[in-house]
Amino acid sequence: MESDTSGPVRAVKVHLGDMGESHMKNHAGESISVWMATAKLPTFSRLLTNEQAHVCIVGAGIAGLTTAYLLGRAGKSVIVLDDGPIVSGETERTTAHLVTALDDRYVDLERLHGEKGARLAAESHSAAINQIERIVREEQIDCDFERVDGYLFVPPGESSDILDREMAAAQQAGLTDVHMVARAPITSFDTGRTLCFPWQAQFHPLKYLAAVAQAIVRDGGRIYTETHAVKIDGGESARIETRDGQTVASEAVVVATNTPVNDLLAIHTKQAAYRTFVIGATVPTGLISKGLYWDTSDPYHYIRLSRSSSVASDVLIVGGEDHKTGQTDDAEARYVKLEEWARARFPMMTDIVFRWSGQVMQPVDGLAFIGRNPMDEANVYIATGDSGNGMTHGTIAGILLTDLIQGRDNAWSTLYDPSRKTIGALNTFAKETFNMAAQYVDWLTPGDVKEDVLVPPGSGAVVRRGLKKIAVYCDDAGQLHEKSAVCPHLGGIVAWNHSEKTWDCPCHGSRFDMSGKVVNGPAISNLSPVEDPPAH
Numbered sequence: 286m287e288s289d290t291s292g293p294v295r296a297v298k299v300h301l302g303d304m305g306e307s308h309m310k311n312h313a314g315e316s317i318s319v320w321m322a323t324a325k326l327p328t329f330s331r332l333l334t335n336e337q338a339h340v341c342i343v344g345a346g347i348a349g350l351t352t353a354y355l356l357g358r359a360g361k362s363v364i365v366l367d368d369g370p371i372v373s374g375e376t377e378r379t380t381a382h383l384v385t386a387l388d389d390r391y392v393d394l395e396r397l398h399g400e401k402g403a404r405l406a407a408e409s410h411s412a413a414i415n416q417i418e419r420i421v422r423e424e425q426i427d428c429d430f431e432r433v434d435g436y437l438f439v440p441p442g443e444s445s446d447i448l449d450r451e452m453a454a455a456q457q458a459g460l461t462d463v464h465m466v467a468r469a470p471i472t473s474f475d476t477g478r479t480l481c482f483p484w485q486a487q488f489h490p491l492k493y494l495a496a497v498a499q500a501i502v503r504d505g506g507r508i509y510t511e512t513h514a515v516k517i518d519g520g521e522s523a524r525i526e527t528r529d530g531q532t533v534a535s536e537a538v539v540v541a542t543n544t545p546v547n548d549l550l551a552i553h554t555k556q557a558a559y560r561t562f563v564i565g566a567t568v569p570t571g572l573i574s575k576g577l578y579w580d581t582s583d584p585y586h587y588i589r590l591s592r593s594s595s596v597a598s599d600v601l602i603v604g605g606e607d608h609k610t611g612q613t614d615d616a617e618a619r620y621v622k623l624e625e626w627a628r629a630r631f632p633m634m635t636d637i638v639f640r641w642s643g644q645v646m647q648p649v650d651g652l653a654f655i656g657r658n659p660m661d662e663a664n665v666y667i668a669t670g671d672s673g674n675g676m677t678h679g680t681i682a683g684i685l686l687t688d689l690i691q692g693r694d695n696a697w698s699t700l701y702d703p704s705r706k707t708i709g710a711l712n713t714f715a716k717e718t719f720n721m722a723a724q725y726v727d728w729l730t731p732g733d734v735k736e737d738v739l740v741p742p743g744s745g746a747v748v749r750r751g752l753k754k755i756a757v758y759c760d761d762a763g764q765l766h767e768k769s770a771v772c773p774h775l776g777g778i779v780a781w782n783h784s785e786k787t788w789d790c791p792c793h794g795s796r797f798d799m800s801g802k803v804v805n806g807p808a809i810s811n812l813s814p815v816e817d818p819p820a821h
């Protein structure tokens with residue numbers, strides 16, 4: 286195994302204000318986040334032989350690496366497989382707010398999961414932040430971890446009653462220090478009455494996970510990259526098969542691929558994939574108070590600073606403008622709206638130096654699915670349904686799965702059980718299922734363009750050819766690349782994502798790069814070749 290941290294920063298070609306080169310290889314899109322541009326990650330080799338370990342973990346994002354780290358500390362031998370470099374999924378696209386102020390409000394969590402459930406949710410996210418802080422301290426990781434307060438406010442003109450209700454519910458859930466303040470500590474705009482969640486945190490996720498990966502290897506763990514798992518079987522002789530034909534045998538398997546690639550339907554009806562957008566703007570150092578800021582819009586805006594020594598000035602990170610994956614393709618307009626929203630509130634913003642997007646899996650009842658994979662062998666575990674709280678949900682996965690795999694009780698296991706049915710979420714479940722089913726009408730519609738030759742260079746479009754739909758990508762040199770537009774997961778028709786140069790499935794969020802290679806599950810295989818290419 287090769288572990289090399291002496292190489293250049295991966296995204297070194299991207300300077301502030303200089304974007305646009307293609308970095309997509311084995312990443313989840315073209316865009317580059319502030320973290321990708323400012324971190325050095327260790328590299329690892331492919332899996333070249335058959336191996337075995339106590340636990341095999343598929344996916345080297347925050348969920349997979351935290352699980353591997355904690356299992357390694359507990360004395361288990363672990364193998365981690367990822368089909369990109371480490372942390373090349375959604376974790377490198379995060380904004381890394383570490384919060385107990387969850388995306389789904391405590392008012393809703395109490396309704397959906399009861400008082401005890403809301404309490405356990407608060408407790409587990411708090412424990413996750415503490416766990417990250419502990420790892421940072423024990424491993425002496427220089428990753429800009431710091432405790433900051435979080436501020437939740439309503440958009441202008443809206444009643445702030447929701448904040449009063451949320452304060453009562455959060456306190457009831459055990460977050461007794463949550464309190465109301467007259468406004469958030471932002472001088473350039475008056476947020477009005479604001480709910481303050483003290484003792485949240487922020488960090489540089491890639492610097493953190495680079496060190497975690499090295500600690501896994503130090504503890505005897507093995508990490509293999511560019512290694513795509515194609516088949517995952519549990520049972521007495523659990524076995525993971527890779528695209529290149531190697532296998533890993535293990536006593537337990539953890540599928541931490543953001544959305545499970547080993548599960549056909551059970552989980553994918555209980556969560557929906559959304560794209561979310563982020564801009565990073567330079568701001569003079571010290572003009573904006575450090576903190577985490579959110580409004581209650583739907584979709585909501587999320588704001589923080591990155592004050593990393595690796596970039597010359599502070600970067601104000603503003604996210605929002607979410608839409609369902611594969612159902613809209615107007616990223617440019619969304620970045621513009623985000624910028625307008627941010628400039629109106631933070632007039633000290635100068636250049637927009639980063640623009641990136643990523644994917645979040647939105648669970649119907651607000652909490653992640655962590656535990657045994659439904660309708661599978663007892664030794665196959667999953668971690669998914671992160672919503673916008675994947676840093677803490679991924680860390681909770683590490684703690685919870687480490688306990689479950691060792692046969693230890695964990696008070697959070699029922700709350701996060703992937704098999705749970707949450708009665709109060711039936712309406713959302715029905716709405717999401719209807720939306721998903723409606724996507725199959727794409728089989729009947731015409732293509733985006735009539736003929737392949739009309740696809741502009743550097744772009745893609747779906748073309749109808751008889752009964753078939755073809756995903757046609759025209760590279761910058763004008764060469765056409767064709768694949769079937771039918772998603773190998775459950776037959777949705779993919780749509781071109783101009784901004785990330787990917788094919789995105791509107792049904793459950795699978796994504797494929799311009800050549801048809803799968804980059805996001807639940808699909809585990811690539812778009813199929815076209816059987817009868819046209820004569821050009």
Ligand SMILES: Cc1cc2nc3c(=O)[nH]c(=O)nc-3n(C[C@H](O)[C@H](O)[C@H](O)COP(=O)(O)OP(=O)(O)OC[C@H]3O[C@@H](n4cnc5c(N)ncnc54)[C@H](O)[C@@H]3O)c2cc1C
Nearest residue numbers: 344346347348368374375376379380382514643674675676
């Ligand atoms: C723009 C944005 C902002 C966000 N902001 C926040 C925030 O402020 N706070 C917060 O808590 N959360 C936030 N999130 C959510 C959080 O970033 C994610 O939920 C989290 O990073 C997901 O981690 P993961 O380990 O589950 O998945 P990933 O990081 O996606 O890791 C999964 C890995 O599995 C690999 N993989 C997939 N299929 C296979 C296969 N078949 N074989 C081998 N490997 C495979 C992928 O290559 C990938 O590396 C945000 C997300 C986005 C997109």
Ligand code: FES
Nearest residue numbers: 772775777790793
């Ligand atoms: S992601 Fe399920 S059909 Fe494409």
